[in-house]
Structure formats: C-alpha cells, structure tokens
Amino acid sequence: MTVITRFAPSPTGFLHIGGARTALFNWLYARHYGGKFLLRIEDTDRARSTSEAVQAIFDGLDWLELGHDGEAVFQSAGAERHAALAHQLLAAGKAYHCWCSPEELSEMREKARAEGRPMRYDRRWRDRDPAEAPPDIAPVIRFKAPTDGETVIEDLVQGPVRVANEQLDDMILLRSDGTPTYMLSVVVDDHDMQVSHAIRGDDHLTNAARQTQLFLALDWQPPQYAHIPLIHGSDGAKLSKRHGALAVGAYAQMGVLAQAMCNYLLRLGWSHGDDEIISREQAIEWFELASIGRSPARFDMDKLISLNGSYIRQAEDGGLISLLQPLLADLLEKAPDEAQLQRLEILLPGLKPRAKNLLEMAENALFLFLQRPLTLDEKSAKLITPESRVMMAELLTELEALEDWSETGLETLVRGFADSHSLKMGKVAQPLRASMTGKTISPSIFDVMISLGREESLGRLSDIAAQTP
RNA sequence: GACCCCUUCGUCUAGAGGUUAGGACACCACUCUUUCAAGGUGGAGACACGGGUUCAAUUCCCGUAGGGGUCGCCA
Numbered sequence: 415m416t417v418i419t420r421f422a423p424s425p426t427g428f429l430h431i432g433g434a435r436t437a438l439f440n441w442l443y444a445r446h447y448g449g450k451f452l453l454r455i456e457d458t459d460r461a462r463s464t465s466e467a468v469q470a471i472f473d474g475l476d477w478l479e480l481g482h483d484g485e486a487v488f489q490s491a492g493a494e495r496h497a498a499l500a501h502q503l504l505a506a507g508k509a510y511h512c513w514c515s516p517e518e519l520s521e522m523r524e525k526a527r528a529e530g531r532p533m534r535y536d537r538r539w540r541d542r543d544p545a546e547a548p549p550d551i552a553p554v555i556r557f558k559a560p561t562d563g564e565t566v567i568e569d570l571v572q573g574p575v576r577v578a579n580e581q582l583d584d585m586i587l588l589r590s591d592g593t594p595t596y597m598l599s600v601v602v603d604d605h606d607m608q609v610s611h612a613i614r615g616d617d618h619l620t621n622a623a624r625q626t627q628l629f630l631a632l633d634w635q636p637p638q639y640a641h642i643p644l645i646h647g648s649d650g651a652k653l654s655k656r657h658g659a660l661a662v663g664a665y666a667q668m669g670v671l672a673q674a675m676c677n678y679l680l681r682l683g684w685s686h687g688d689d690e691i692i693s694r695e696q697a698i699e700w701f702e703l704a705s706i707g708r709s710p711a712r713f714d715m716d717k718l719i720s721l722n723g724s725y726i727r728q729a730e731d732g733g734l735i736s737l738l739q740p741l742l743a744d745l746l747e748k749a750p751d752e753a754q755l756q757r758l759e760i761l762l763p764g765l766k767p768r769a770k771n772l773l774e775m776a777e778n779a780l781f782l783f784l785q786r787p788l789t790l791d792e793k794s795a796k797l798i799t800p801e802s803r804v805m806m807a808e809l810l811t812e813l814e815a816l817e818d819w820s821e822t823g824l825e826t827l828v829r830g831f832a833d834s835h836s837l838k839m840g841k842v843a844q845p846l847r848a849s850m851t852g853k854t855i856s857p858s859i860f861d862v863m864i865s866l867g868r869e870e871s872l873g874r875l876s877d878i879a880a881q882t883p
Numbered sequence: 884g885a886c887c888c889c890u891u892c893g894u895c896u897a898g899a900g901g902u903u904a905g906g907a908c909a910c911c912a913c914u915c916u917u918u919c920a921a922g923g924u925g926g927a928g929a930c931a932c933g934g935g936u937u938c939a940a941u942u943c944c945c946g947u948a949g950g951g952g953u954c955g956c957c958a
Contacts, residue, residue, distance in 0.1 A: 514956095597958090621953080621958090641888085643889075643952095648894080651951090690907050709950095712894060717909080840918075856918070859917060
C-alpha cells in the first residue's frame with residue numbers, strides 16, 4: 415500500500431509551531447515510506463478563512479522546506495460533492511433533517527449543563543415526523559449515528575482507543591444553507607485523496623471516532639490514524655497568544671534557521687535514542703510513528719535557540735551570507751557592497767560560534783561595514799585613555815612596518831609588543847579591539863584585522879592614535 | 884459535568900522486569916583564553932502517590948491525585 419499523508423490546516427490563523435510539527439511529521443512519514451505528502455486547505459468555513467492565512471501557510475511550509483506533492487487542494491472546491499454525499503446518506507436513511515434553530519440548540523445545551531447531563535444534541539428530530547417541521551426554519555442534515563456499541567480507533571500513536579457510541583452525537587453534515595461541515599468534508603476528502611495515514615493533533619482524537627462511523631456509513635475504509643500530543647506553552651497551558659511569537663514566520667524573523675526549527679520540532683515528542691542533532695536525511699531514515707511519545711510537550715525557547723546556535727556553527731558560509739545580507743541591509747539602511755561582503759566572508763568562522771541567531775550575528779558583524787571614523791560604544795570608549803592612545807600610536811608604527819599581515823604575523827608582533835612593554839596581552843588587545851570594532855567584544859582581534867585588511871585596520875587604528883592630546 | 888488521553892531531573896527525552904536510571908537544554912564550578920562566545924572536564928538535579936502481580940518493579944495491572952483534550956450550523 416502506498417503511504418499517502420496530508421497536512422490539513424484551516425486558514426483561519428497563521429501557521430503556528432503545532433501545525434508546523436504536524437506538517438513535519440506527515441512529511442517525514444511520507445518520505446520515509448516513499449509515499450506522498452498532500453496539502454489540503456480546510457476552508458469550509460468561508461467566513462473565517464482568509465487569503466492572508468492561506469499565504470502564511472504556504473510561506474511557512476516553504477520556509478521549513480516541507481514541499482507537498484501535487485497541487486494544494488482547497489476543501490471548499492469539493493463542496494458540491496460533499497453535499498451530494500450528504501443527500502445520498504439522507505436517501506439511504508443514514509441521515510435526517512433537523513429543524514432546530516441555533517437558539518433552540520444553545521438552549522438545549524444550557525439546560526443539559528444546568529441539569530448536569532451531557533451537553534449533546536438530544537436527537538429530537540431523529541425519529542420525528544418531518545410533517546411537524548416549522549415552516550420558517552431551514553433544516554440541517556444530521557448524521558444518524560449508531561446509538562449502541564462502541565467505536566474502536568487503532569491509533570498508531572495512542573494505541574487502541576475505545577469510545578462508546580452513545581457518547582457521540584448526531585453531528586451536522588450539511589448546514590441549513592446547504593454547505594458541508596468540516597466533519598463531512600474531511601471524511602470525503604480523505605477518501606477521495608486516498609489518504610492512508612492521518613497524522614494530526616490529538617485534539618482530533620474524539621473526532622476520529624465520529625469520522626470512522628461516517629466512513630463506515632459511506633462503505634469506505636477509514637485511514638490509519640495517528641494522534642500526536644499537543645505542544646504546550648512553557649507554563650504547561652495550551653499554547654496561545656500569551657506565549658508570544660507563535661507563527662513560524664516570527665521565528666524566521668528572530669533569526670532562527672529553518673533546519674534548527676525542524677530539528678527542534680522533531681525532538682518535541684519524537685526521539686531516536688540519545689540523538690539530538692538530526693539532519694533531514696537522518697530524520698527521513700529514522701522517522702516512525704512508534705517512537706512518538708504520548709504525553710504533551712512544553713515549548714522551550716532556550717533549547718530551540720541552543721539548537722539554532724549549533725546549526726549556525728555548522729552552516730555553510732554561502733548560505734549564511736545570503737541570509738545575513740538582507741538583515742545587514744536593514745541595519746545599515748543600504749545594501750552592503752562586494753568589498754564589505756568579502757570582509758564578512760573572511761570573518762565568518764569567527765562570527766559563527768558567537769551568535770545564537772542570525773540577527774545577533776548581523777549585529778556582531780556590523781562593525782565590518784561601518785565607515786571610518788568609528789563611533790566607539792560606551793564601554794570601549796573607556797578603554798581609550800591618554801596612555802592607551804600613546805600605546806596605540808606606537809603599535810601603529812610597528813604595524814605599519816609589518817610585512818606579514820597574517821594571523822601569525824600579527825600575533826607575533828602584538829605579543830612581542832606587549833612583552834617589550836611588560837604588558838599583558840589584554841592590556842594591548844582591548845584598546846586595539848576598541849579601535850578596530852568600536853566595541854569590547856568581537857571575534858579574535860587578529861581575525862578581525864585580517865578581515866578588515868591592512869589598509870582599513872591601520873586607518874582605524876590611526877583614527878584613535880591620531881587623537882593624542 | 885460527561886467522555887477520551889497523559890504522568891522519568893526545571894524543560895525535551897532514553898529506558899520496554901534485574902541499569903551506579905543515560906543524553907540534551909538551562910544552571911553551577913573548573914579549564915582554554917586578547918574580550919565574548921564556542922570547545923573541553925566535572926557537579927547538582929527525576930521515575931506523582933497508593934495498592935497489587937512477581938524472587939524482583941521506573942517498566943505490567945488497578946485506583947488516587949494532577950495535567951491536557953473534546954463535547955459548535957469552527958476546523
């Protein structure tokens with residue numbers, strides 16, 4: 415059997431990390447078995463669906479590099495077929511008209527709640543004579559669900575889950591305006607798209623029982639279900655706006671790499687022994703539903719960021735530079751030129767281990783792009799004293815005579831300079847760093863000077879040394 | 884409230900009857916060192932509780948407690 419999975423978000427909000435993980439798991443499962451990964455936009459609630467949200471879903475999946483097979487399916491496009499099936503069920507006696515108004519239903523629920531009874535539809539129109547229908551109300555079509563026995567879902571993550579059929583109510587298939595509900599549409603679409611495995615959040619677990627009954631009523635085979643636990647906020651509560659940035663795009667903007675995001679999401683609820691850093695290829699090879707945990711996981715920003723740092727360190731220079739360019743252009747308010755980019759490329763190995771996200775990295779690299787003379791920040795300005803100016807002036811003279819502008823050349827010279835003045839390296843390196851970067855923190859000062867190049871380095875140093883009072 | 888699911892360090896997790904209960908993040912020390920990181924070494928830190936089953940339970944079963952989810956003409 416060919417494995418066909420699908421990601422079926424509703425475009426009523428942005429793609430959040432829970433949805434992203436669901437997409438990732440479906441994608442990995444399909445890839446692992448050489449199957450297909452389909453995308454279906456569940457827009458049957460046309461009032462709440464927006465094209466911005468649809469775009470956000472596409473963008474999010476794009477960023478995570480979770481491409482789908484074939485064209486994305488818009489659920490609303492199948493409305494006619496969905497409605498036809500509802501009428502077919504009606505004709506077969508497996509569904510019925512219900513003339514309850516929304517007001518009547520909420521009254522019913524209120525009363526049930528007050529009396530401590532289950533808040534389900536009481537099936538009042540199931541066996542009632544349609545002749546009694548009120549003339550002013552357009553009816554809905556409800557599913558005539560079995561009232562006894564039980565429905566068992568052989569869930570690939572949760573194991574067998576048994577639900578007594580009396581717990582399930584007669585769900586609405588077709589609204590009073592004739593449009594199909596989600597419950598009907600998923601069943602029809604999963605069947606039509608030949609979905610073999612439905613991997614989704616476990617908030618759908620009870621829906622799986624309802625949907626299974628619908629599949630049976632239609633004489634169809636339900637897909638295999640795998641309900642994965644939800645992701646919670648750091649406080650253990652359901653993930654919500656309170657927890658801050660939730661759309662995957664927000665993480666991208668924070669300078670998180672897509673690979674880090676995927677790796678983090680993968681490890682949230684899934685594991686492969688003690689492995690932590692897992693490449694896309696390994697993930698495809700190792701992924702299986704059996705190793706998904708059954709308990710909900712909390713979102714931990716620290717771990718995401720730590721993972722991000724590790725992916726930044728591993729990242730290829732070229733890719734990093736192209737990700738950094740727009741950020742730098744933003745900070746500089748103009749695009750960096752070739753020569754400046756050259757400096758960035760040279761310093762990249764020194765920059766990588768010092769940044770946890772791309773934004774931080776761009777900020778750390780910013781000094782490379784600044785025009786002389788540099789404005790020193792508060793801390794580094796304090797390092798420039800009358801004494802250190804004199805020292806920098808002397809050092810400048812020695813550096814000007816240096817022929818070997820390399821790490822060893824520079825280090826030998828500066829160390830020798832410090833020794834001959836009976837100074838610790840730090841005493842010399844810090845003012846030097848301030849002169850080169852305008853900051854007290856940077857990659858190795860020698861790497862910085864190499865990246866800046868001889869001319870710029872000497873220029874920056876003379877800017878400081880020349881100010882001797 | 885009813886039904887369903889869950890419970891190993893603070894967090895993510897390994898474990899699938901007998902382990903000094905392992906790893907990662909965070910934390911603390913030390914180390915490296917021109918700053919800051921990164922790296923290296925070490926440390927502290929967990930089987931929710933109560934009953935069973937068993938020679939032996941973190942592991943199997945049943946309760947309790949706690950957490951989560953679902954009960955829409957939303958998806």
